[in-house]
Every structure is written in structure tokens, then in C-alpha cells.
Amino acid sequence: MQSAIWLLVVTFLFPHGDLDDRIGAVTQQINLTPDQIELYQMRGELYVAHEEYANAISDFRHCLRHHVTNSRIYLGLSQSYLHSNQSDSALVIIDKVLTLEPYNPNAKDIQASALEKLDLFCEAAAVRESLVTIFPNATPSIYLQAASAWLACPDPASTNHALEILQQGIHRTGYIRLLQQKLVSIYAQQEKWTDAIKAQDEIIQQSSMKARPLYERATLYIRAVQVEKAKDDLLIALEAFDQLPMNKKEIVSLKILRADIQSLLSTIEN
Numbered sequence: 001m002q003s004a005i006w007l008l009v010v011t012f013l014f015p016h017g018d019l020d021d022r023i024g025a026v027t028q029q030i031n032l033t034p035d036q037i038e039l040y041q042m043r044g045e046l047y048v049a050h051e052e053y054a055n056a057i058s059d060f061r062h063c064l065r066h067h068v069t070n071s072r073i074y075l076g077l078s079q080s081y082l083h084s085n086q087s088d089s090a091l092v093i094i095d096k097v098l099t100l101e102p103y104n105p106n107a108k109d110i111q112a113s114a115l116e117k118l119d120l121f122c123e124a125a126a127v128r129e130s131l132v133t134i135f136p137n138a139t140p141s142i143y144l145q146a147a148s149a150w151l152a153c154p155d156p157a158s159t160n161h162a163l164e165i166l167q168q169g170i171h172r173t174g175y176i177r178l179l180q181q182k183l184v185s186i187y188a189q190q191e192k193w194t195d196a197i198k199a200q201d202e203i204i205q206q207s208s209m210k211a212r213p214l215y216e217r218a219t220l221y222i223r224a225v226q227v228e229k230a231k232d233d234l235l236i237a238l239e240a241f242d243q244l245p246m247n248k249k250e251i252v253s254l255k256i257l258r259a260d261i262q263s264l265l266s267t268i269e270n
Contacts, residue, residue: 019050037068044076053080071100071107078110087114103134112149125149125158132165140176143169147182162186175206184220193224211237211254215261227268234265 026043033039044059060077063069074097081090091114097107108131115124128146132138143165150162166183170176180203187196197220204213214237221230241249241258248254 019046022046023050037063037066041068041070041073041076044080045072048076048079051083053084056080057084069096071097071104074100075104075106075110078107078114082110082114082117085117087117090114091118105131105135108134112145116149116152121149122153122155122158125153125161129161129165132168136172138169138172140169140173140179143173143179144182147186151186159186159190175202177203177206180206184216188220188223191223193220193226196220197224209240211240211261212257214240215257215264218261218264222264222268231265231268234261234268237261238265 023043023046026039026046029036030039030043040059040062044056044063047053047056047059056076057080060073060080063073064077074093078090078093078097081087081093090110094107094111094114097104098111101107108127112124112127115121115127125146128142128149131142132146135142147162147165147169150158150165152158153161163183163186166179166186169179170183173179180199184196184199184203187193187199197217200213200217200220204210204217207213214233218230218233218237221227221233238258238261241254241261244254
């Protein structure tokens with residue numbers, strides 16, 4: 001999958017028309033004026049957007065052979081190498097971007113992705129964590145990516161790094177359910193039931209429809225061998241269903257959830 005940041009850049013640069021048409025138009029200009037090297041850069045960026053990475057590499061390398069260099073050419077070339085399973089080459093080129101622009105988020109994202117493809121998960125995690133440090137207003141997805149990267153790192157301290165990043169994200173961005181859910185998941189994997197349930201409490205407090213997070217907390221209570229508390233949550237969740245308007249009660253996903261709650265309740269009562 002292409003970097004979301006890179007796609008935003010491409011969308012901004014080429015906001016209109018069909019990519020095939022634009023590639024064709026630039027190719028016609030190149031045929032008329034082959035000495036205009038900036039046209040190769042433009043077409044290379046279009047090829048990246050079109051996921052034609054071999055053609056993009058050819059155009060960007062043409063620019064380099066003619067001594068035309070800038071961070072956009074290096075960025076496009078490294079992106080193309082990354083998606084052509086040439087991660088080593090992607091790392092070499094992306095270093096050139098970072099030399100010019102040490103805080104370029106696109107470059108950091110490509111660097112981390114290349115490291116991950118090379119199974120250098122701890123190094124990738126450190127790069128993703130640097131994005132959180134560099135950008136105080138980082139989006140929740142950046143915190144999630146950094147946490148997930150640390151979880152892939154075999155270092156014994158990596159799980160604590162992941163937890164710290166998620167907690168930092170929650171502190172900076174306020175309540176974000178995806179961050180809270182990831183926090184609960186990690187605590188549960190570690191069998192830190194008190195911490196997992198505490199994090200789930202926050203989800204319940206912030207949720208307008210509480211049946212699902214109550215059900216999820218009940219499953220945590222069961223795993224923590226606190227069956228009576230699980231039973232209480234399941235009963236409260238069923239009461240929450242009873243208070244829903246009829247049109248919502250007929251929503252398929254909610255009907256399935258209600259059946260799951262009843263099934264789990266029956267299991268622990270028997």
C-alpha cells in the first residue's frame with residue numbers, strides 16, 4: 001500500500017483528469033522537447049501515482065543521469081524502489097532526502113517501511129517513533145503505526161515502548177477509540193487484566209452506545225477469572241439494548257451483538 005502522505009502529495013500535484021491521459025500528455029511533450037528534464041520528473045511522479053514503478057524508476061534515473069536532483073526526485077525514486085521489492089536501494093536513496101530535509105514525514109515513512117520489509121523491526125520502530133516526537137500534532141494513525149512497529153520488534157522493552165506511545169497519543173489527542181482499543185489489546189496480551197479493564201472503562205465512559213464495550217469488558221473479566229463482574233456487564237448490556245428505539249434494534253450488526261451477549265451469558269450461567 002502506498003504511503004498515505006505521498007498519495008496526498010500526488011493528489012495535490014495532479015488533481016484533475018485521468019492518470020493515463022496525463023501520462024500520455026506528458027509523454028507527447030517529452031517527444032517534442034526531450035531536453036526538458038523536468039518533464040521526466042513530472043511523468044515519474046505520475047507513474048508513481050499510477051503504480052507503474054519500473055517506468056517511474058526509469059524516468060527518475062534519467063533525471064539523475066542529467067544531473068537534475070531534488071528531494072522530490074529522490075522521494076519518488078525511493079518510493080518506486082520500495083514497491084519494487086528493492087528495499088536496500090530505497091534506503092540508500094531516502095537517506096539523500098533526509099540529508100536535505102531531516103524532518104520530511106514522507107521520507108521517514110518510506111524509511112520505516114523499507115526497514116520493515118528487511119525485517120529490521122526495531123530500527124523501523126525507532127523511525128516511526130521519531131515521527132511522533134517531531135510532530136506534536138501527529139495523527140492517531142501515526143501513533144498506531146509506531147506502536148505496532150514496536151510490537152514487531154523482538155527487544156524485551158519494545159512492548160513498553162508501544163504502551164508509552166499509545167498513552168502519549170491519548171494524552172495529546174484526547175479520547176480516540178482506536179488508540180484505547182490498541183492499549184486494551186496490548187494489556188490483555190500481557191495478561192495485565194487490571195490495566196486492560198481500566199483502559200476499557202474509559203472506552204465505556206466515552207461511548208454513547210455502551211453495549212459493545214460492556215460486552216468487550218465482560219470478556220476481559222472472564223479471562224481475568226472475575227465471572228460475576230462479567231455477568232453484571234452482560235446484563236447491563238442487554239438492558240442497554242432494551243432502551244434502543246425499534247429501528248436500531250433491527251440493525252443486523254446489533255442483532256448479532258445481542259445474540260453474542262446472550263450466548264456468553266448463558267455459557268457463564270451454566
